[in-house]
Amino acid sequence: MLLDTHALLWFLNNDARLPKTTSQKIEEAEFVFVSIVSIWEIAIKANIGKLTLLTPFETIQANTIALNIREIPISFEDTVTYHKLPLIQNHRDPFDRMLVSQAMTRSLVIVSVDSKLDVYPIQRVWE
Secondary structure, eight states, X not given: OEEOHHHHHHHHTTOTTSOHHHHHHHHHOSOEEEEHHHHHHHHHHHHTTSOOOSSOGGGHXXXXXXXXXXXXXXXXXXXXXXXXXXXXXXXXXXXXXXXXXXXXXXXXXXXXXXXXXGGSSSOEXXX
């Protein structure tokens, strides 16, 4: 499973917006990943005031490690997949598009509330 940025934050904060069944699937998954893209997105949005964090930014890595959530970098192969993705009219968010590319490259399921991702050839979990 690859956690979308909001899914990561909601999981870390036990936020009620993350459905219980989705949270259970994350807890029961053999492998759960977070992309460095999500960490970068959090850093940017927190820095410009578009996101208020409940805990210090610097604690995110320790919290993900404690929960056995593995960090994945951006590979060249991810950028090739990104480059080949069609530009969908209502979905041009570069962070989401890279997460889709990483999910495609690694055959991962994305955990996300964002139904706009369903236009891509990936599996999305949100129940």
